[in-house]
Amino acid sequence: MxxxxxxxxxxxxxxxxxxxxxxxxxxxxxxxxxxxxxxxxxxxxxxxxxxxxRLGADMMVVPEGALTNITASLLAVEPSELVLDADVLAKARLASLGRIAAQKIVRVEHSGIGSHHDSADLIGFEPARDFTVQPWLVEKLNRPLQQGDVILGAARDGVLGSQLLIFGKPHVVYGRLGRTGVGTHERGVFMSFATLEALGEAIGGGMGGGHGAKPAVLAPGKVSGFLAELAPGATPLQARFAILSNVKGVKVVAGDTTLSGIxxxxxxxxxxxxxxxxxxxxxxxxxxxxxxxxxxxxxxxxxxxxxxxxxxxxxxxxxxxxxxxxxxxxxxxxxxxxxxxxxxxxxxxxxxxxxxxxxxxxxxxxxxxxxxxxxxxxxxxxxxxxxxxxxxxxxxxxxxxxxxxxxx
Amino acid sequence: MLSCRALRKSYVTERGEVLAVAGIDLEVEAGRYAAIIGRSGSGKSSLMAMVGGLSRPSDGTVVIDGTDIWGLSDDRLAAFRNGRIGFVFQFASLLPTLRLVDNVALPAMLGKRGDVDVYGKAATLLARMGLGDHLDAYPSECSAGEQRRAAIARALINDPVLLLADEPTSDLDEQTEIEIMDELLAVNRELGTTLVLVTHNLSLAEQAEQIVHIAGGVIAS
Structure with a gap:
């Protein structure tokens, strides 16, 4: 039927x-x-x-007086001796900001990375909050990032999974970033805050001064700066005004507003x-x-x-x-x-x-x-x-x- | 076998209510051939539609084989029509997209008669109607007379107790009209199926055992 x-x-x-x-x-x-x-x-x-x-952050918040590269299309915190409290933006509770990622940056020499006289930027980030480093990963190990792992910028050589000695301490090359065209990113060696902090004493010994003093930014609760995204509907001007009104001693650098618009x-x-x-x-x-x-x-x-x-x-x-x-x-x-x-x-x-x-x-x-x-x-x-x-x-x-x- | 009481049917039109059947009492005994005659618009087709369970009366009852058909639910009435009543309409009433054998088998399939070799029976009935070599033909490939004979075969597939024919030969030539009437009368006599024929052609009614003359929605004689 x-x-x-x-x-x-x-x-x-x-x-x-x-x-x-x-x-x-x-x-x-x-x-x-x-x-x-x-x-x-x-x-x-x-x-x-x-x-x-990958377009990165909409704006960057760094200590007042820190140098910034305003010509780069991708905002990146530059190494500086100036530091900020890690919770300074969280405490301000700014509605005009969306995601916020803190970074610690230390420029070191004689670290064992690259040739003997090369300086290298060691960049610490929080993997759980980061939105500016990991999106650029073009290859990585098939597991989560863990302590002792490092990610190499595109200009650095290193085989995935191989050992990399930094100040004589063994680290594992976890991943590699794609080309960004931004110097700090290209030459950087990225790692979690914990990995970077564990290098504190060694870095202190390797710094130009040679006094064995650990850089201020490696102290717990201190960061070099923040990369931030605008909240939906917020304009860079609103966010800049909100940050400067609520947080003292900082400088706000806005990225290309076209990208935010896009x-x-x-x-x-x-x-x-x-x-x-x-x-x-x-x-x-x-x-x-x-x-x-x-x-x-x-x-x-x-x-x-x-x-x-x-x-x-x-x-x-x-x-x-x-x-x-x-x-x-x-x-x-x-x-x-x-x-x-x-x-x-x-x-x-x-x-x-x-x-x-x-x-x-x-x-x-x-x-x-x-x-x-x-x-x-x-x-x-x-x-x-x-x-x-x-x-x-x-x-x-x-x-x-x-x-x-x-x-x- | 068939008993109608105070049957009325009115239609609501833009010009008001039209009374097609104005209170008819009718009795037809089992196995008889009854002819309902009347002029066009006299109400005979409306009467047949109510008798066949096709059109709900405005008032009155229709009892077939002891069943008050208009007291049945919609699905039960459909099942009753399917199993107990056969229809032959005044127009080519075959489904054009089905072969003759499918058309004839369709009522049995709708009634889900799994105990019967439906297609075998359909073929037998078509053969009886002289269409044994037309099983796979589509209606458009058959003459009007052949289509009408196939419609009679379809009406018989579920062994109905009542065969209703509404002007079944109105658009046929004289010779075909005779052949179709012969088929209907043969069904009535050989199978004992009660036949109610609606016609305006008095010559077709001459052989009926009971003639009901309708005029103006009532029985005139």
Whole structure:
């Protein structure tokens, strides 16, 4: 029986080929947009998460009098003997700031890193709060960063997992950063606060003065500066004013405001695309609903005949729902196929270009892509069912005789 | 076998209420051939629709084989129509996308008669109607007479106790009309199926054992 109803539905679709094809094409477009949109938006979201963090901090808070490199596109704290309390920004509770990452920086010589006379910047960061160093990791060991691990800037040589002696103490090369174009980043050796603090005595002995005094920044609770992100909607001017009004003895250096604008603008653009997708989906659903309303009206004599020969209301509904699900389901599948083709095109053009210029594009993983595809097909079927349900339900409630006679 | 009491049917139109059937009492005994005759618009088709469980009466009852059909739930009425009543309409009433054999088998499949070789029975009935070589034909490939004969085969697939034919030959030529009437009468006589025929053609009613003349929504004679 089910096979016969399925066959009936298929052949009904075949009766009006042009209309069925147009319906399938409309649903394919709608579900294709939903599928492609969902995958691309998720991918863009993931890429933005990495890309934006790579854009670095929006502003930098350092001790007043510290030197800063304002020409670098990526804000980076420079080595200085001046220090700040590690909790100075947290205590101020500034609403205009989002994430805040503290750094300790010490420039050392004769450390064993590089050639004998080379100076090296040892940069301490808090792995759990950091958003400016780890996004640049291009390779790393397959485990979390731990004490004794170091990350090398792009200009430093070192094999992943190999031992690196710093002031004679063994460390493990945990990872390597990509090229940033910022000197401190390129030449730096990055490590956790604990790893850097453990080097305190050795660094004191190796400093230019040779007095064995540990640099002030290596004392617990002291940092060289902070890298901060703006809170959503906050402007650099608002944040700068808030910091300078609440925290004494600091200097605020804002990054390129264009980057902050791009960050906030892209987020708004994605919301806009999502809204457009929802609108397109609703308009497809309405169109399918109107079309099926007309199809049910056109076929009421046939539905009446089915009732007359003993079809129950559920069976009458079943015939129409099967037909609608078939049409929209085929549309949904074609939409997913169309979406895959569009994304292949996208991958070979824009994504290829982006990756060539060093902008990462991270596709959503396969299981989630499959889930989106299944979701788009189910959604397409749901459009069909929703579109046909009301007119078919109304028809199924009418007297068979009225339907057979085609009465209004 | 068939008993109608005070049957009324009115339709609400933009111009007000139209009374199609204005209170009809009718009795047809089992196995008989009854003809309901009347001019167009006399209410005979509305009466047949109510008798066949296709159109709910505004008032009155229809009892078939002891069952008050309009007292049944929607699904039970559908099952009753499926199993106990056969219909032959005045138009080509086959589903155009199904083969003749599928069309004939459909009511049995809707009724989920798993105990019966549905397609075998459909083929037998079509053969009886002289359509044994048309099993796989689609309605559009058949003449009007062949389609009507297939509709009779479909009406018989569930062994109904009552066969209702509403102007079954109105659009057919004279020779085909005779052939179709012969088929209907053969069903009535050989299978003992009660036959109620609605027609405006007096010559078709001549062979009926009971003739009911409807005029203005009431029984005129």
């Amino acid at each position: 089910r096979w016969l109803l399925l066959s009936l539905a298929l052949q009904n679709l075949g009766r009006r080929k042009a209309r069925s094809l147009l319906l399938i094409a409309a649903v394919a477009l709608g579900s294709g947009v939903v599928f492609t949109g969902a995958v691309l938006m998720q991918s863009i979201d993931r890429s933005m998460a990495v890309g934006f963090t 960050r906030q603008g892209l987020a708004a653009l994605l919301d806009g695309i999502l809204a457009l997708m929802v609108l397109m989906f609703i308009s497809t659903a309405l169109m399918v609903s109107v079309l099926f309303s007309a199809i049910v009206t056109e076929r009421r004599a046939e539905l009446g005949l089915l009732k007359a020969i003993g079809a129950r209301r559920a069976q009458v509904l079943g015939v129409m729902v099967t037909e609608a699900m078939l049409a929209t389901g085929i549309g949904g599948i074609l939409g997913v196929v169309l979406g895959v083709l569009v994304m292949r095109l996208f991958e070979r053009s824009l994504v290829y270009y982006l990756e060539n210029v060093g902008v990462p594009f991270l596709w959503v993983d396969l299981p989630r892509t499959i889930a989106f595809a299944v979701g788009a097909i189910v959604l397409a079927c749901a459009i069909g069912v929703a579109g046909v349900l009301y007119p078919a339900w109304r028809a199924s409630r009418r007297d068979a005789y009225d339907l057979v006679r085609g009465g209004a």
